[in-house]
Amino acid sequence: MSVKVTIESKMNQKVSKAVDLYDENTTRHLNRVANHLRNQILKGMQGTPRDGRTYKRGNKTHTASSKDNPPAIDTGRLVKSYTDLVLVCAFKNTSSVETRVSYASILEQSFARGGLQRPFMGKESDAFKNTKQYANTIAKDIKINKVKIS
Secondary structure: OOOOOOOOOOHHHHHHHHHHHHHHHHHHHHHHHHHHHHHHHHHHHHHOOOOOOEEEEOOEEEEOOOOOOOOOOOOOHHHHHHHHOOOOOOOOOOOOOOOOOOOHHHHHOOHHHOOOOOOOOOOOOHHHHHHHHHHHHHHHHOEEOOEEOO
């Protein structure tokens, strides 16, 4: 006669739940970072110095920003493009802030690449640099229940 004891582990269920909690926290983190970037972009365009070229557009006069500053708001089309679109799409640990305004890349690119060198959301922009610092600061908040993940 034999005695048999079978022990089943529920570890896979626990690991799966932990991964789900981590993904939820990561998604929340990414959404916060993407919203921060969007807000920094808009803040940069609103506060940019208007010390560039001045020109007339219909009955209105517009003074552009100068090189190395975010673009000054003229028609508001670029600014509105961040609110008209789905701003943040958190999926599989990625988030994005985007605009589909055709002239956005021309504003962002350097003179050497045929652009106007008005960085407002790319890696050269203050908005990106500030958001990167913000993301690193709040990354410490990602945790599973009350256990921080580092």
